[in-house]
Amino acid sequence: RKEVEQDPGPFNVPEGATVAFNCTYSNSASQSFFWYRQDCRKEPKLLMSVYSSGNEDGRFTAQLNRASQYISLLIRDSKLSDSATYLCVVFEAGSYQLTFGKGTKLSVIP
Amino acid sequence: GAVVSQHPSRVICKSGTSVKIECRSLDFQATTMFWYRQFPKQSLMLMATSNEGSKATYEQGVEKDKFLINHASLTLSTLTVTSAHPEDSSFYICSARPTGGDGYTFGSGTRLTVV
Numbered sequence: 001r002k003e004v005e006q007d008p009g010p011f012n013v014p015e016g017a018t019v020a021f022n023c024t025y026s027n028s029a030s031q032s033f034f035w036y037r038q039d040c041r042k043e044p045k046l047l048m049s050v051y052s053s054g055n056e057d058g059r060f061t062a063q064l065n066r067a068s069q070y071i072s073l074l075i076r077d078s079k080l081s082d083s084a085t086y087l088c089v090v091f092e093a094g095s096y097q098l099t100f101g102k103g104t105k106l107s108v109i110p
Numbered sequence: 111g112a113v114v115s116q117h118p119s120r121v122i123c124k125s126g127t128s129v130k131i132e133c134r135s136l137d138f139q140a141t142t143m144f145w146y147r148q149f150p151k152q153s154l155m156l157m158a159t160s161n162e163g164s165k166a167t168y169e170q171g172v173e174k175d176k177f178l179i180n181h182a183s184l185t186l187s188t189l190t191v192t193s194a195h196p197e198d199s200s201f202y203i204c205s206a207r208p209t210g211g212d213g214y215t216f217g218s219g220t221r222l223t224v225v
Contacts (some may be wrong), residue, residue: 004153043203043216044154087153096142096207098214102153 003027006088006101014109017078021104023071023088030099032091033064035073037084038103044087047073078108112138114206116217123194123224131189131220133204139184140206144214145177148201157202160187184209194224 003026013019025033033050048055050062050071061074071088088101113136123129133143141162146154158179159167166179178190187206191198203219 041201041219041221043219045216046213097144097156097159098205099156100146100153102151 004088004090004099004101007104008102009104010107011104012107012109013078015078015080017108018074018076019078019106020075021073021086021088021106023073023101025069025071025088025090025099027090027092027099028069029092030069030090031093033071034089034091034098035060035062035071036087036089036100038087039084044089044100047086075106078106080108080110082106083108112206112208112213112215114204114215114217116204116220118220119218120221121223123222125195125224126193128190128192129194129222131191131202131204131222133187133189133206133217135185135206135208135215138206138208138211140187141184141209143181143187143204143206145179145187145189146203146205148203148219154203157189191222194222196224198222199224 006023035047036044037047038044048057050064052064054063059076063072085103085105087103090099115134117132143160145157147157148154157172160179160181162181168174181187204217205214
């Protein structure tokens with residue numbers, strides 16, 4: 001069974017805080033990794049891909065450790081608009097399937 | 111960018127009736143589309159993989175006779191929930207992967223309530 005596990009949350013942080021989310025995956029053959037953002041009752045939207053060398057997009061930094069099968073997302077200088085559920089997603093190349101974690105809910109408080 | 115249109119966005123139906131959900135890629139062709147279901151406070155769970163011109167592949171535990179999938183063209187896949195029951199109430203989302211391309215685009219989802 002393919003598993004993607006995430007921090008249970010919820011995370012309640014003040015504006016301006018830095019917050020980190022962690023994710024582990026069980027299938028060592030997983031090929032690609034993503035963080036998606038899902039607002040309440042909406043479809044998930046791609047936030048960023050995660051590369052082995054680590055990558056940054058503005059206030060967001062993603063890291064991948066293939067040896068430990070671990071993915072992280074760091075959000076700096078949190079904004080109110082960052083409040084959402086963040087989904088860790090793993091792509092299986094052979095089946096072209098995405099496996100989603102349960103998500104971590106973030107609430108940024110004024 | 112790629113857009114996937116999903117309809118209806120919300121539907122309420124009576125137990126025992128059937129509901130059809132459409133997923134349409136508007137500006138690209140999608141040989142493969144995926145159907146997910148999301149219960150409250152749970153993650154998206156893949157129900158089935160829909161392949162144009164062939165039978166869908168269902169995940170373990172998903173009844174293929176209850177959740178009928180038709181992918182008759184490169185831009186349209188439909189999911190029909192037959193003989194719906196209250197426990198089928200959920201958020202159903204499709205996603206499409208461009209033929210020969212990368213990335214997945216999600217539809218806006220359908221919230222089904224069976225009463």
